[in-house]
Amino acid sequence: MEIFVQQLINGLTLGSIYGLIAIGYTMVFGIIGMVNFAHGDVFMLSAFIALIFFLILTTWLGMTSIVLALLIVLVIAMVLTSLWGWAIERIAYRPLRGSFRLAPLISAIGVSIFLSNFVQVAQGARNKPTPPMMREVIVLFQGESGYNVALSYKQIVIMASTAVLLAIFWYLVQKTSLGRAQRACEQDRKMAALLGIDVDRTISLTFVIGAALAAVAGTMYLLYYGVVSFNDGFVPGVKAFTAAVLGGIGSLPGAVLGGLIIGLIETFWSAYFSIEYKDVAAFSILAIVLIFMPSGILGRPEVEKV
Amino acid sequence: MRWLQDPILDVQHLTMRFGGLVAINDLSFQAGRGDITALIGPNGAGKTTVFNCITGFYKPTEGMIALRKPDGSHMLLERLPGFSINWKAKVARTFQNIRLFSGMTVLENLLVAQHNSLMIASGFTFLGVLGIGGYRKAESDAIERAKYWLDKIRLTDRADDPAGDLPYGAQRRLEIARAMCTDPLLLCLDEPAAGLNPRESHELNALLLSIRKDHATSILLIEHDMSVVMEISDHVVVLDYGTKISDGSPSEIRSDPRVIAAYLGVADEEVEQVASEIGA
Known part of the structure; x- marks a missing residue:
């Protein structure tokens, strides 16, 4: 029981991070029908940006309040990563938009390799740790075996900021004119242009929003694990993409739900079975779900009218 | 002849080729400000292609499409990027198959x-x-x-x-x-009455007339339903095989032998015969 609750907490934390990354995949897929394989590396890049600014603030400028430092780091990481997201779309994807379907995909793989190599060259190949931070925990209850079920401050911060950002983001997509334009471009880009919507700009903004959410995930990842390396973009990226597919690609709540499910499967499998096979478990569930629900859990099935 | 004095849309020598197929051949016409202008013609005459050129779906092979603003300035639609046709030039459109x-x-x-x-x-x-x-x-x-x-x-x-x-x-x-x-200056409607029953089509006429009356919007429409065309339009342009065969008020069009021939599919000699009989 204690282990179950503890793993539930751990799984939800990990799932929040996956969910944040998955939104970037699902939004870009929704609007231009492309899998942005570089998104995982944008996430890794944002973790490095967060690390650098965290060290600048705490070590150089001697900021003592960790919470304030994290808040500033989060904002800076979001802004800088958004710029990266914008630039990637502008340089690597937009010129290929009229091209054949696979062209932007190949370009995305290229960007992915570029980003991880760029970070490796610029930051070195070794793992980069942060000084330990936020090590306080709240003991929820103590089990009979003397096992403490603990909720750490980090986990609270991660889950709370995910929830808050998702709420803001949901508002953005559902209630603002930008969100309406995005959904319109998703359904019919040419018609949207005929109503005066600048489709290119809307797509750029989609990449910017996706990158900003990846930056949140990157900062949270850094906070949670306290270490980041240049190849950390790949596995979380693939898992988040899996989450997006599992939840139903193109669906925003689906992406978050998929992220949580993948996170939970992974932690429970590690806890009860073997940690080596946690990825196998996650991907097997994906395969099984897709056999029975080909458009994902919350995806809309394509109904063709005849 | 308002369309000649104060045109909102001025199409000059528009040609659209798809490979060897000439969809529109040297088409020139004007649509008057405040008018309801109908673009008619048999199936495959190139009407929708004209719309696609006006609204930026196709870049015309040759020719000019000028939109004249109320202040007298004009914009060349064939040079504008897609979304500016609506945003800057104020042209809106609907589709034959609803989008x-x-x-x-x-x-x-x-x-x-x-x-x-x-x-x-x-x-x-x-x-x-x-x-x-x-x-x-x-x-x-x-x-x-x-x-x-x-x-x-x-x-x-x-x-x-x-x-x-x-x-x-x-x-x-x-x-x-x-x-x-x-908030368009020119509204392009591609077969707005297609698939409507007589009552709905009657309501549509009322809607279009009220748009013209209450808003500063001129209308250009493609229509097969002749009752709609004859009832509400001020000016009719007839296309056949990508060329303009007639241009005038609904009553002029109705009695034009070339239009009748295009619609009823009369042999060319007969058209010439009819034309010479009425002295066209």
């Missing part, structure tokens, strides 16, 4: 059409999210305008339903209302 955003609600469809003014008012969303600027005012204005059109097309009680769930006739009306929400 609503079917997953969005009826109201949202009308709000999407007012995207640009809302984006400017909200400082590209960022200021709006922070609550700075006149975003709330702009949003409520946009909703007011949407309500006005919902009222006009009698869909107020279905405002929150997905647009795809509406019956066919209502979708047609909604598409026109959405185009009107962009």
